[in-house]
Every structure is written in C-alpha cells, then in structure tokens.
Amino acid sequence: MAELTTIARPYAKAAFVFAKEQGDLGKWEKMLGLAAAVAGDATMRAYLDQPELDDAAKVSAFAEVCGDELDESGCNFVAQLAQNKRLPLLPIILQLFHELLAQEQRFTDVELISAFDLDDAATEKLVTALKKRLGTDVNVTTSVDQSLIGGVLVRAGDTVIDGSLRGRLNRLAEQLNS
Template identity: 30%
Template sequence: MSLAGKKYAQALMEVAMEQKVVEEIYEQFKMIMRGLRDHRDLYEILLLPSTQTSEKKSIIEKIYKGQINGYLYNLLMVVLDKNRMEDLKLIFESYRELYYDLNKMVEANVVTVVPMTEDEKAALKAKLEQRTKKTVLLTTRIDDSIIGGMIVYLGDQVIDGSVRRKLSLLKNELKEIRLQELGVN
C-alpha cells in the first residue's frame, strides 16, 4: 500500500470522524470506485497525462458536485491537483481498512470447488467471527483448480485447506523421502 494512499485516507478519516460522516463517506467512496471500475473509459481519461487537470476537475464536478460529501469531493480535487489519480484505489483501500478497523469488521473471501449452501456459509461465518471477534463480511468464489476443500482469505491471513495444497505437501514429503533413501539429505 502506498504511503501517500495511507496519508490521504488517514486525513479523510480524521475529518470524517470529527464531522461524524465516516459511514456516509465510506458508502459514497465505494460508489465512486464502483463507478470508475464500471466505466473504464472515464477512469482512463482521468489518468491520461495529456488531459488537462482543469478538464479532469470539470468532469468530476459535473458528475459528483453536490452529489457526494464535500470532504470527499475536496479529496478528489486534491488528488487531481497533485496528479495522484492512479493512487485513488489505494486511498480507497486504506480508507476501507480504517473503516473496517473502526467498526470491528474483517473481509473473508472463501474459495471452494462447489458452491456453499447458505447453512455452510452461516456456520463458517460464525466460526470466523468467533475466531476474530469481529463482524465477518463473507464472499465466496468458485475455483475448480483447488480440486477440493477450501481456501479462506481472512484479512491478511490465508487458511488453505485445499486438496491442491495437501497434494503439494505430500509431493514434497515424497521427494524428501526419496532424497533420504539416496543418502542426499
């Protein structure tokens, strides 16, 4: 994560906390990032060095002025003035991290081969919440390359219970046994 992204996010969070608009800014920032993701052409224009800063600011003004919190709007203007538009995603990710910490939340991304039932999701969510003492925001994804089992990405932790990993460990153990038999190890 970029240092600049963290600094901008921290400054925005401090103001948001003072003004008691942390949730509002988070939701609006999330909407902006979704919009830029869905409208790649707009995002590319905002990133282009050949596009004048005044033109970029005019675009943002037409879309967001009066539609989003003034502090978030001002952040967008500062980001454009400082030619930091490429850091906007990092700023958002840092703000989201601060928001999650403040609200005792953590993301859990679960990868399985087959879709999980609602009961399985609820049970896993409850176990993860018990483990972390935080509210877990659970998302699931299907990936048949893991062969079976599941991988849980919980904040900055990885819990890999996939068959693919177990086979890889077994393969390494078998190599070690073979090397020991040959007297190499």
C-alpha cells in the same frame, strides 16, 4: 506498490478522520468507491492524462461523471488530489480507507473459495468458527474455484487457511519429495 501506498496513506487517513468527525463513514466509503472506479476507468484516465487540462477541468469532469453521488466535501477531496497530481491513487486510498474502517468497526473481510457452491448452513458454520478464531465480526464473500477439487480456501487479510483438497495433495507431494 509500497511507495504508492505510502503516498496514499495520508489522504486515506485524512478522509477517514473527516468522515468520522462528520459521522459519515459509510457515505465516504461509497463516495471513495465511486471515485476510485471513475479514476480506474481507462477512458477517464485517458481524458484526465491530457496535458492541456488544468486541475479545475479535471475536477469538473470528475464531478460531472460522479453526479450527485459526490457531495461538496467529496468534490473538495477530489480537487485536492487533482491539485497534487494524485487522482490515480484513488483505488489505493479506498483500500486504505476500508482498512481503517475495518479497524474502527472491528470487522474482517473474509473470502471463502470452495470447489462447489456452499449452502447457507456450511457458510454460517465457517463464519462462526472464523469469528471465534479472528476475534472480530466477519464480512464474507464466497466464490467457486473447481480446481480446488474439494474443501475450502479462506483468505482473511494476510491470513490464508488452505483446507482444500488440492492444498492437501500439494503438501503431501512436498513431503514425499523431501
């Protein structure tokens, strides 16, 4: 995976720099999201993997599937990827682009996983505490995992804060067994 990330990084950086110069960071993130979804689709991958297809046919098929959502510069980006046999890297390029965007706009994507649905007041309290701790704005997504028993598991990039009852019980069991 690290090797693919290394290969994808210059493409993500180039797309980011171009989008920033054009003032279209949001538009580019949407285009890359769509292109990554198309590239990740099993049917499309099977079509694009046909050895008899040349790069122009691949780009044409890509543009046809994406429709008007992919502008001329987006099509040129896809063409460059196709020419260099890098279309499968689009999901990684999207991820790296999003990370660059988060650094630029100083926000962090945070996932809150709880045993039960969180009400708005609890979510807002957690968001406020996370903003203070992380020093950036946060984009929150929530999900439910009943196996947590209670509490909340917070994932913010490489940072994981386990405030779940299951996590506390696991730590207690480790202490008792050591």
